[in-house]
Amino acid sequence: MTFPATTALSEITSEAELRELLGEVHPRAAAKDRPRLHQRDREWLAASPFCLIATSDAEGNCDVSPKGDPPGFALVLDDTTIAIPERPGNRRADGYRNILANPHVGLIFLIPGRGETLRVNGRARLVRDAPFFDRMVVKGHRPVLAVVVEIEQIFFHCAKAFLRSSLWEPGTWNPDALPSQARLVKDVQDVKESVEELETYYGTAYAEKLYKG
Numbered sequence: 001m002t003f004p005a006t007t008a009l010s011e012i013t014s015e016a017e018l019r020e021l022l023g024e025v026h027p028r029a030a031a032k033d034r035p036r037l038h039q040r041d042r043e044w045l046a047a048s049p050f051c052l053i054a055t056s057d058a059e060g061n062c063d064v065s066p067k068g069d070p071p072g073f074a075l076v077l078d079d080t081t082i083a084i085p086e087r088p089g090n091r092r093a094d095g096y097r098n099i100l101a102n103p104h105v106g107l108i109f110l111i112p113g114r115g116e117t118l119r120v121n122g123r124a125r126l127v128r129d130a131p132f133f134d135r136m137v138v139k140g141h142r143p144v145l146a147v148v149v150e151i152e153q154i155f156f157h158c159a160k161a162f163l164r165s166s167l168w169e170p171g172t173w174n175p176d177a178l179p180s181q182a183r184l185v186k187d188v189q190d191v192k193e194s195v196e197e198l199e200t201y202y203g204t205a206y207a208e209k210l211y212k213g
Contacts, residue, residue: 033155036079041154044118045082046072047111053084053147054106055098055124065095069138074109077132080151082120085136085143088212096147099124105149108157113168115159122152141211 012018034041050068067073067084075083086096099105103125109118125148136143166172178184182198185191193201 033153035153036151037076037082037154040156041118042076044111044156045074045076045109048072048074048109048118049112051084051107051109053095055095056102056104057098058101061098063094063098073136073138075132075135075146077148082149082151083127083130083132083136084147084149085133085138086145086147087138087141087143087210096126096145099126099147105147107149115162115168117157118154119157120149120151120154122149124149139211 012021049071050066051074052064052066054062054064056062067087069085069087073085075085077083103123105122105124107120109120127146127148128144130146133142133146136146162168179187180199181202182195185198185202186193186195191198
C-alpha cells in the first residue's frame with residue numbers, strides 16, 4: 001500500500017517530545033559507552049568479518065558502505081585507534097569522499113550468528129600507506145589505502161533488532177524473493193550488457209576477482 005505525500009503526519013520536532021514518547025533511557029544503556037577499547041572489544045574485532053561504515057559530507061548527505069574480509073580485518077593499532085583496509089570495488093568512493101569533507105564516522109561490527117553488535121563512533125582519516133599495511137595483506141592483495149579511525153565512543157548494542165528480524169535463522173531466509181543481481185542491474189540501470197552477459201559477470205568468476213584491482 002502506498003500513501004500520498006499529503007498524508008497528515010504527526011511529526012516529532014524536539015528532544016522533549018521524543019523523550020515524552022520514548023521515556024528516559026535506562027541507566028545501564030546510558031552508561032555503556034566507552035572512549036577506548038576494552039579487551040572484549042578487541043576480541044570482538046578479532047572475530048568480526050563484516051562492518052558497516054556510515055559517513056556524511058559537509059552538507060549532511062549520508063552514505064553507508066559495507067566492508068568485509070576475513071575475521072580480524074579491522075586492525076587494532078592502539079587502545080583508541082583502528083584501521084580498515086580498502087579492497088577492490090566499484091571505485092565510486094562515496095564514503096571516502098565524505099571523509100575528506102567530514103571526518104565523523106559511525107561503524108557497526110557484526111559476527112555472523114550473534115545478535116549483538118559492536119558500535120564505534122569517531123573521526124576518520126584516509127591513509128595511503130603505513131607500515132601496518134603489511135599486516136593487512138589478504139590473498140596477495142596489499143591495500144592501496146586504509147581508513148584510520150580515532151575512537152571517540154564504543155559500546156555493545158543489544159540483540160533486539162536481530163531477534164525481531166530473525167536475521168540469522170535460515171528458515172526465514174528467502175534469497176529468491178527478488179530476481180538475480182544481473183536482472184536487478186538490467187532493470188534499474190541503463191547498461192549495454194545483456195542479462196546473459198551480466199549473469200556471466202556476476203557468476204562464479206565474480207568471487208575469483210575479489211582481491212584483484
